[in-house]
Amino acid sequence: MKDFDEVTSWSVLRRDGVAVVVAHPEVGLPLVLHWGADLGELSSADLQALDLATSRQTAPGTLDAAWRPSLLPQESDGWAGRPGLLVVSDGVPLYPRWTVTEAERATAELVVTARDSVLGLTLRSYLEIGPGGLVLLRHELTNDGSAVVDVHWLEAMLPVPRSADHLTQFTGRWSREKVPVTTAMPAGSTVRQTRRGRSGHDAPWVTLASSGTPRNRTGEVWATHLGWSADVTHRVDHLTEHATLLGAGELVRPGEIHLSPGESYRTPVAYFAWSPTGLDGVSDRFHAWMRARPQHVTSPRPLVLNTWEAVYFDHSPAKLERLARRAAAVGVERFVLDDGWFHSRRDDTTGLGDWVVDRDVWPEGLDPLAGLVHELGMQFGLWFEPEMVNLDSDLARAHPDWILSNTAAVPSPDGLSFRTQYVLNLANPDAWEHVRGQISALVTQLGIDFIKWDHNRDLAEPVHIGSDGVSRPGTHVQTLAAYALIARLKADHPGLEIESCSSGGGRTDLGILEVTDRVWASDSNDPLERQDIQRWTSLVLPPELIGAHVGPSPTHSSGRTTDLSYRVATALQGHAGFEWDLLACTEDELVAVAAYAAIYKELRSLVHTGTVVHADTVDPALRVTGFVSPDRTAGMWTVATVASPQDALTERVRLDGLDPALRYSVQVRDEVGTAKWLGGVTPGWLGKEAIDIPGSVLTGVGLQLPTLWPMQALIIQVTATTAAE
Ligand code: DGJ
Secondary structure: OOOOOOEEEEEEEEEOOEEEEEEEEOOOOOEEEEEEEOOOOOOHHHHHHHHHHHOOOOOOOOOOOOOOOEOOOOHHHOOOOOOOEEEEEOOEEOOOOOEEEEEEEEOOEEEEEEEEOOOOEEEEEEEEEOHHHOEEEEEEEEEOOOOOEEEEEEOEEEEEOOOOOEEEEEEEEOOEEEEEEEEEOOOEEEEEEEOOOOOOOOOOOOEEEEOOOOOOOOEOEEEEEEOOOOOEEEEEEEOOOOOEEEEEEEOOOOOOEEEOOOOEEEOOOEEEEEEOEHHHHHHHHHHHHHHOOOOOOOOOOOOEEEOHHHHOOOOOHHHHHHHHHHHHHHOOOEEEEOOOOEOOOOOOOEOOOOOOEOOOOOOOOOHHHHHHHHHOOOEEEEEEOOOEEOOEOHHHHHOHHHEEEOOOOOOOOOOOOEOOEEEEOOOOHHHHHHHHHHHHHHHHHHOOOEEEEOOOOOOOOOEEEOOOOOEEEOHHHHHHHHHHHHHHHHHHOOOOEEEEOEOOEOOOOOOHHHOOOEEEOOOOOOHHHHHHHHHHHOOOOOHHHEEEEEOOOOOOOOOOOOOHHHHHHHHOOOEEEEOOOHHHOOHHHHHHHHHHHHHHHHHHHHHHHOEEEEOOOOOOOEEEEEEEOOOOOEEEEEEEEOOOOOOOOOOEEOOOOOOOOOEEEEEEOOOOOOOOEOOOOOOHHHOOOOEEEEHHHHHHOOEEOOOEOOOOEEEEEEEEOOOOO
8 A cells, every 4th residue: 555654854945934844755746734834943853743743544435545635636646636637648547656756955945856657757846935935836747758648737736724614716807807706615626717818807817715705914815826828727626535725727728738758848837825814915925926026127117198098099190299298298207009000900800910000190100209209208108919910901811821710721710700800820930920020120110118018809719730730729839929929029129118918907917927017907997996906906916017097087998987086096006107188188187187197106116115905894885905115114095985885984994014113194195186075074184284193003093984975085195203113
């Protein structure tokens, strides 16, 4: 009988309050005994004690193996849940028996190599605790044998305690991304899959296991996210006889990962965040890890004007030049020309694929506009949708075989269109080079500082012909080709920033963010809807990466009418800008938007480097979002209503994250407009002047809120008046 309990050595990974303890058994892959709180220095006696503390009986009615989760559980381990790996040869599943050949250890890293010499498979598993205590896990499978093998899936999982009794998954739709759905932890193996060829508006995004329903500031939460921008599987296995496993992996189609002898498949990185302090603790780990990346943007995030909702496809050089002047006058620092500038693009049915300036609309090209924008001291940005093609384009007419379709070799007028467009097969090197060349030439010619990189359709039945001449599912290679194209453009044009947009927030994962610099969170510019879309986007992404623009009222995407102060408070939560025809603003509005620009510039370094805090409110109408400087001497909160408050006496709101030992000056910033509340006596702290309040009161007692009207927001700024110790 296989002895799973014979531990021969240990690996203890520790960083930033998190530990992963791995036992290396006599037989098979390492076992993960613990992922969670740092347990301190552990002697070998301590590790043996941990081993005893977490071992279990062999329960009646189960396999004899006293199973504990390995780095990649399979049936051969006695695991009755969804296997971590399904690999098939000649139609028959393989059941590897792994022998570890090498374990490379560092303080917060473990790389394990294991082989099955009979099947001719090598597995390398990379486990790491990154900055902020975020755990990264990926696997790589190599075919060392003589037969071809097909990988059906290879996923990354970690154990969570059985006390995690709730599961939260995300769904959504266009203009309403990232809607959490919490249920009791379902029994058995649960998979959540997407097959859109992009993440999609209903992407699983993050899967959360929690003890009780997840709260913002308290309770234990375990989260996973996959850094992959296409089809994914999120999974949780909650079997009666095993530890609960949480994980994710790329969803591949049959035949898609087809390994000839010597070939390897490397999975995307699965990210895992454990938090003892609710959802904000999860965000802290993701934000700290992201901010520590070498490519993370650190320069002040420029105030943007994006032209989409200002002019849509109605491009007039004279008007856009006036708009650029107006934008510069109110303080805009980056002017982005959206869709509609390129060859024959008069609406959304034509032109995609022809990345040359339309001379009918722009007789002198874009050079005068780009020149003016630069002269006015702003950056110049331009919209592209490089992975797409319209049938009505020179590109599709010249190269119909470059269209990614279900028939692999012919254009796809019979295939499924989506916004009347098709997908360009970027895994075709000629197509890739064509797009790269056209974009690169414009970046050089116009001095483009920023690209809004859009992706407005799902992939359907994508088939790619490989170098071996065989047709196979094409999502995997398409996704890698898109990453490579973005990376190449950035390498060739140092300083170029790229935004990931996909009909709004349809592609915001950490895979695309390896090569991009921010996301367009949603095509909803409705501040009420944005409160929640941005909140859940920031579960993973720090605010400086989340595009949040002020638009006109009524909002184009929903028709809702809101006060400018509410729209501004919502945009201040991210990388702010305008999605607005400023030429249509009244004089009063222009004064207000200039005030907005000034407040944004004053507060952006706080918001873009601070810790994000969300109060747990009783009233479902309230959204309380704060940003606290790393040294806790400054903070900014937005208190927004998304409906009518439920009680006449609204609750007090605690300013979590401040230092109770300091005193703070508390001030409401109302330059852009004063929030409205039901009449009567106003809470004393809400006067015009800043008042001085001890941090212990702000964090322990809180500020009494007025009974705000629906869709109103207070911007509260706090600044320490005593020095930090
Ligand atoms: C979808 C994006 O989300 C919008 O912001 C805009 O860029 C349009 N595409 C342009 O077609």
